[in-house]
Amino acid sequence: xxxxxxxxxxxxxxxxxxxxxxxxxxxxxxxxxxxxxxxxxxxxxxxxxxxxxxxxxxxxxxxxxxxxxxxxxxxxxxxxxxxxxxxxxxxxxxxxxxxxxxxxxxxxxxxxxxxxxxxxxxxxxxxxxxxxxxxxxxxxxxxxxxxxxxxxxxxxxxxxxxxxxxxxxxxxxxxxxxxxxxxxxxxxxxxxxxxxxxxxxxxxxxxxxxxxxxxxxxxxxxxxxxxxxxxxxxxxxxxxxxxxxxxxxxxxxxxxxxxxxxxxxxxxxxxxxxxxxxxxxxxxxxxxxxxxxxxxxxxxxxxxxxxxxx
Numbered sequence: 001x002x003x004x005x006x007x008x009x010x011x012x013x014x015x016x017x018x019x020x021x022x023x024x025x026x027x028x029x030x031x032x033x034x035x036x037x038x039x040x041x042x043x044x045x046x047x048x049x050x051x052x053x054x055x056x057x058x059x060x061x062x063x064x065x066x067x068x069x070x071x072x073x074x075x076x077x078x079x080x081x082x083x084x085x086x087x088x089x090x091x092x093x094x095x096x097x098x099x100x101x102x103x104x105x106x107x108x109x110x111x112x113x114x115x116x117x118x119x120x121x122x123x124x125x126x127x128x129x130x131x132x133x134x135x136x137x138x139x140x141x142x143x144x145x146x147x148x149x150x151x152x153x154x155x156x157x158x159x160x161x162x163x164x165x166x167x168x169x170x171x172x173x174x175x176x177x178x179x180x181x182x183x184x185x186x187x188x189x190x191x192x193x194x195x196x197x198x199x200x201x202x203x204x205x206x207x208x209x210x211x212x213x214x215x216x217x218x219x220x221x222x223x224x225x226x227x228x229x230x231x232x233x234x235x236x237x238x239x240x241x242x243x244x245x246x247x248x249x250x251x252x253x254x255x256x257x258x259x260x261x262x263x264x265x266x267x268x269x270x271x272x273x274x275x276x277x278x279x280x281x282x283x284x285x286x287x288x289x290x291x292x293x294x295x296x297x298x299x300x301x302x303x304x305x306x307x308x309x310x
Contacts, residue, residue, distance in 0.1 A: 113132045113299070117130060118291075126160075129146075132167060142168040144163050192214055196216075247275070253265070263283050272295070
């Protein structure tokens, strides 16, 4: 802790010091008379070179010079090394999370499938077809369209897009649904302020988005905080996740927003030897929306196994 300086005393000290400086500056005092037996001091030439003998302060030795200024280059190197280690451990935690969560392609070789989603929101009903192909780009693997036989006027607003997102979660894996933003830039790793969890922070990259992933002792993301702050909008969102262990992998069974609503419950089933989403239920207050899944045209390849390090 830095010492507290009393301003009145400091002012007095400055005043006294100034007075002393002024007294000395008024002129040189006369030389004192020599005592018997003393020798006069040697006269030093005006332009004589300074003495080369080092001045030794009491308590020091010539071999131990006083400490110099901090080595800024060394401090920067240490800081960079800490950042690299933080990034290595943080990415390792996210890879571990990915390896623990069910992913149909990696674990069962799911290549293609078509899901029919029966949607019920109050008195409204709709059917949506979700076509999944793992060969497509990551964000385009699930394509949803309204069943041609459905009544378009009876479809709840946003139902088709929500069915596509649930189909992506089911057939592409829940870890991408949770870790939705993870750019190739260095991540930060910090302890949680409210638990023993570790927090991996994916910093903004190309977009003003930042995501914080709170990871528990199972290496699972149990809370995600996302902030968006760009020219068009500013928003923050915190979502909590609940996982259940089954057959060597974790399944996402529930998620809820900070404050408790809305909540989404996930139920899973086995289809042609592959564990996929069977039902997703969204609840808010007294209202609910139910998405029932069935699957057809399932195509499989040899499962590739564990994920590669990020």
